[in-house]
Amino acid sequence: MGLRTALRRIAATRVAVLLVTAPGATAVRLAVEAGVRRRGPAWGWAESPAAANALLVAAGPGHQAGGTLPDSLPGRLWDLLPHPKARATAAGEDEAGPALDSLAEALAAGPGWRSGSAPGGPGRQARKGAGGQDTELVAGLPMAERGDDRDGLRLDVLHLPLGPALPDWPAGLVVDVALQGDVVQEARVRPLSGPGALPPSGDALPYWDEPWLRAAHGESVSEGAAHRRRCAAHLDSLGRMLGVAGWPGPADRARRLRDAALRGAPAGVLLPGVQALRRRVERSRTLRGLVRGLGPLPAARARELGVDGPALAAAGDAYDRLLRWPTEAERSAAGVDSTALLADRRPVGPRGRLDGPRPPSRALLDALPPLLAGAELAAARLIVASLDPDPDELLGEEAPHG
Amino acid sequence: MAETAPLWAVVVLPLALVVLAGVAAGADAVLSAAHGGAGAWRRAADPWREAVRLLVQQPRRTRAADRWLGRIGIGLVPVAAVLAAAVVPWGLRPVTDPAVGVVWFNAMEALAWAAVWLAGWGPNSAFSLVGGYRFLAQGLAYELPHMLALTTAALGAESLRVGAVVAAQRGLWFVVWMPVAFAVHLLSAAALAFWGPFAHPLGRDVAGGAAAEWSGPDRLVLLAGRWLLLAAGAAFAVPLFLGGGHGPLLPAWLWTVVKTAAVLAALLGLRHLVPTVRMDRYMEVAWLVLVPLTLLQALVVAVVVLGRR
Structure with a gap:
């Protein structure tokens, strides 16, 4: 038991941050990035939810939590993080520091996790097939469809959204792509966010x-x-x-x-x-x-x-x-x-x-x-x-x- | 013929490999932080702390995942590394010295292809699968020149036995007259460990690729496994090209350690010099430049060996 506690204590000192930036929150993102660097070697960035133990949403000033992000996004990402985990929202440059501190505190105080694996996410294949309702479902997920590829072969087509929470990706951008293998056959840029989320506070300039x-x-x-x-x-x-x-x-x-x-x-x-x-x-x-x-x-x-x-x-x-x-x-x-x-x-x-x-x-x-x-x-x-x-x-x- | 190490070496080998990999990972962390100011050396312990974090983290599963298939893949990564290292002489005596040791090493690195592909396939996630496939393409690109490089060393010693390859370098290290094969082996060591410039299967552009969906102990085994593979690949360069344990003054085992550390240092430097290569571009270099070069190198070595008879 003592060993377990000791290991948990060491583990809690390390914070792997998954940063999600709302459009309009560039200043907050920059403050968070600088804050993470200042906090030293125990802090780092996670490239995917599975690699993270902390979720930080950088929202624009004057926005509600999540702001111009699709409402459900922070919640969905949160579900994908393995325990033990912590989350925080920074809705302004001056909130970046306190938000990062709160992540560290929550991880240090956290109860850890009970046995049994996280339900985990739908993976990234959980996109509705363009074919609609006649796509075959496996475990609630549509199977890939078929389509002609660039060489005239019939290959699986997978519909996949790129973004909005990818490393080094424009904040909130979603590009829907049809993939065959790892070749993009078609790409469509989604409108920035749901109708409810626009517009942001009027006085904020890019x-x-x-x-x-x-x-x-x-x-x-x-x-x-x-x-x-x-x-x-x-x-x-x-x-x-x-x-x-x-x-x-x-x-x-x-x-x-x-x-x-x-x-x-x-x-x-x-x-x-x-x-x-x-x-x-x-x-x-x-x-x-x-x-x-x-x-x-x-x-x-x-x-x-x-x-x-x-x-x-x-x-x-x-x-x-x-x-x-x-x-x-x-x-x-x-x-x-x-x-x-x-x-x-x-x-x-x-x-x-x-x-x-x-x-x-x-x-x-x-x-x-x-x-x-x-x-x-x-x-x-x-x-x-x-x-x-x-x-x-x-x-x-x-x-x-x- | 060099005899093999005592039986306890079987137990020590995995531990030694873990220590070597951990030290290399620590050195890499220090190097990454070096331009970040004072106290960079403290980061040497980072990999171990990160290992603890992953150890107590919850394993996570994705929907409709083939979890156990993925886990078999993940487990194979360190297994392949340890099995490959079994033919590497620490000092002058390896854990085992089969007559086809060079081929054995090659076979174990090919095991890593299956391992990473399964780890990418398992989670039923597009990015993860793309990462797995990338490693297969990478295998096609780096393996052909690598095989020729290994063959060249075996040719120079006229034996596939690693002990014989070391013995043949008592006078002159192979690196002196097989520089191309040595360089190709260094690149391949990074490539077979899907690490550094060859980390595309775990690329940032696909959110971590084959590792994207793995958390907790699963992730630890996968990420630690690649450092083990890198350490094994670097260690194998020593008996093949750098004269194994041969050297003045120091005992053979210490020479092995020093030379392995030097090879690892060269690889760490390479990582910081070069961006991650994509196989659609590297394939051309590998097959149109490296394959002819290694063939030429093999030809030169073959002529020299024939001339010696």
């Missing part, structure tokens, strides 16, 4: 676009602050892309630099770091070999879709887009000390022009489905990460997109 939107509203914003935000936004995108590509070291480096930029590090500190990271990323021939050729989006096609920002400037494949981020982050890092006021011109955020008819991320999402069709699952993840649409920008849109 985090990454904030300086430019504020300036456009007539507030005085310094150029340095805008550079800082742009630099951090690109480093955030880069960190995710490298995370999906499976290069944890540089991905972590990008996130640290991002946090340093947001914390107000001067250009003299920030710039060398970003430069070193850019060189490291550019020099990796393996990375180039792995990402080259995925999701080509030539300039003409990008313009036609209304894509702007780095994705348009890259005018190429996922690798070109990946390289734009450290390059542009470096340029922004050089200007973070500027105290001049942001000039009164057209607002251009990290993902493109903000005064157009539609937010830049909408165009990025529209570009997704044709690029995903025919891609392998791993490639599809890289393509999504290389465009990195920001769901925060979509919250203000009137009619959800089909």
Whole structure:
């Protein structure tokens, strides 16, 4: 008995966090990520519910728990976590720290678990088959259907939602894919969230676009602050892309630099770091070999879709887009000390022009489905990460997109 | 012919392999935290604490899962590692030294293919299944060059017995005149352990792949098992290419430990240098570059061996 208690005590000191971010809660996510890093080696991230012992929902400020996430999502994920487990919600940057502390306390005080395995989830196959009611059910789950694949063979088709709780995935985004083997045959981007969940509190601006939107509203914003935000936004995108590509070291480096930029590090500190990271990323021939050729989006096609920002400037494949981020982050890092006021011109955020008819991320999402069709699952993840649409920008849109 | 180790080595071998794997995992944790500031060395105990966490965690099941099939797969991972390590001489004496030791090692690593595939199949979950399938593709990609690399070492010694391969390196280590085969074996050690640059079957992009749905002791056995496989793969490079226990001054067993640690260190470095490779891209490199290179290496070795007669 004594041994058991001792083991439990050791186990309770380790926290593997499954973070679910609601659209509009980017600032909270960043606070949580920084908080987890500050708490040291006993804290880490879980890639799936099974790997986690703590569920943390980052909700937007002013939202109820879960906010713009589909209502049932936190509850469903919670059921998938094995015992002993803890959950918390942070609905604002200042709540991130207390929420993390409460997770640690709950795990330390927890009663552990009684024998018998968790009911567990439906797995990820529990999607309704597109064929509807005539699909055969096994244990309440539909069997895969058949369909012609790209080589004209009849193979199983599996309908699977990608998101909303995947590591390094845009907050709240769900892409429904039809898979044959691990090849995506068809992809559809779901409207961001259920009708009940929209709209969020009106005054919240998309985090990454904030300086430019504020300036456009007539507030005085310094150029340095805008550079800082742009630099951090690109480093955030880069960190995710490298995370999906499976290069944890540089991905972590990008996130640290991002946090340093947001914390107000001067250009003299920030710039060398970003430069070193850019060189490291550019020099990796393996990375180039792995990402080259995925999701080509030539300039003409990008313009036609209304894509702007780095994705348009890259005018190429996922690798070109990946390289734009450290390059542009470096340029922004050089200007973070500027105290001049942001000039009164057209607002251009990290993902493109903000005064157009539609937010830049909408165009990025529209570009997704044709690029995903025919891609392998791993490639599809890289393509999504290389465009990195920001769901925060979509919250203000009137009619959800089909 | 080197004689085999005493019977108690059968008990010690799995423990030694666990310690080696744990130290390697600890070193990896330290290395990962190294750019995070002071106190990184304290992370050396992280893998053990994580093991405790998983040990007391609830095992979890998914709907319509083939749990026991999955668990057989998971259990096979450490079993394959220990069985593969049985032919590795610690010092100059292995636990067992069969006449076909090199083939035995190869067969045990192929056992890991079945293991990971079953672990991915078991939970009835798409990401997990994708992870399992990825390992089969990975097997196809890395195994052919690896087999040729192993063959090259056996060719140089004119024997499939690991003891004979070590004995043949008394003068000159095989790594000196078989550098390609050695490099391919290093890559393969990471690949057969689905670890580091070859961790795609457990990839972050599919939420942990074959490991995505496993929790508690199941997860512990799977994740610890891959470190055991890595340790076994690294340890096998020593008798094959690095002269086994041969070396000046130090006793043979210590040389084995030092050399194994060096190989593991090289692998840890590799992990931090290179992103995770996808098999749809790596296959081309493996078959169009590595296979011809290893064939050429085997040819050179064969000519040298014939010339010596």
